[in-house]
Amino acid sequence: MDxxxxxxxxxxxxxxxxxxxxxxxxxKAMNDIYAAFGCSVCPPKIALDVLPKLFGHADRNVRSEAIKLSVTIRSYIGKTFDTLIMEKLKPAQQKELNKAFELIQGVPKPPRLLKSQQIQEAAATQNGDVEMADADADDGTGEMDEEDAALAAYNLVDPVDF
Structure with a gap:
């Protein structure tokens, strides 16, 4: 739960x-989950591991749903998606994805909250800390800092022994 x-x-x-x-x-169900809760709640690594296989599927409906899932995940994690997935795809698939990525406008705010997040928000509202809760969640620009983006990129890559 949660x-x-x-x-x-x-x-x-x-x-x-x-x-x-x-x-x-x-x-489609995975896409709905990521669209509803965002990548801060749902780990994108799970989907990133299977996306290249989905783009190679024989059915066009599966490939179109994979494109929708890719657009949703990329809207949340940004350019990190390109570095992790694009090299595993064929040039035609890369071209199609880049065309779909042109429609992304900023980082979306997830429309749904987990139960624990709802409780925290309710507690912050009762205490009068609404402005503080909103400031912690987003800096208002809708963009990730360079430091946050770098940390997010390292969290999505499998560890390597040297």
Missing amino acids: TPGPVLEFMIPQLSARQPKLVAANV
């Missing part, structure tokens, strides 16, 4: 199903 990670991990095996309708429905 953690979307296990739900997303439960969906990953379904992405290898034989029926394209089942795969497309699971990708």
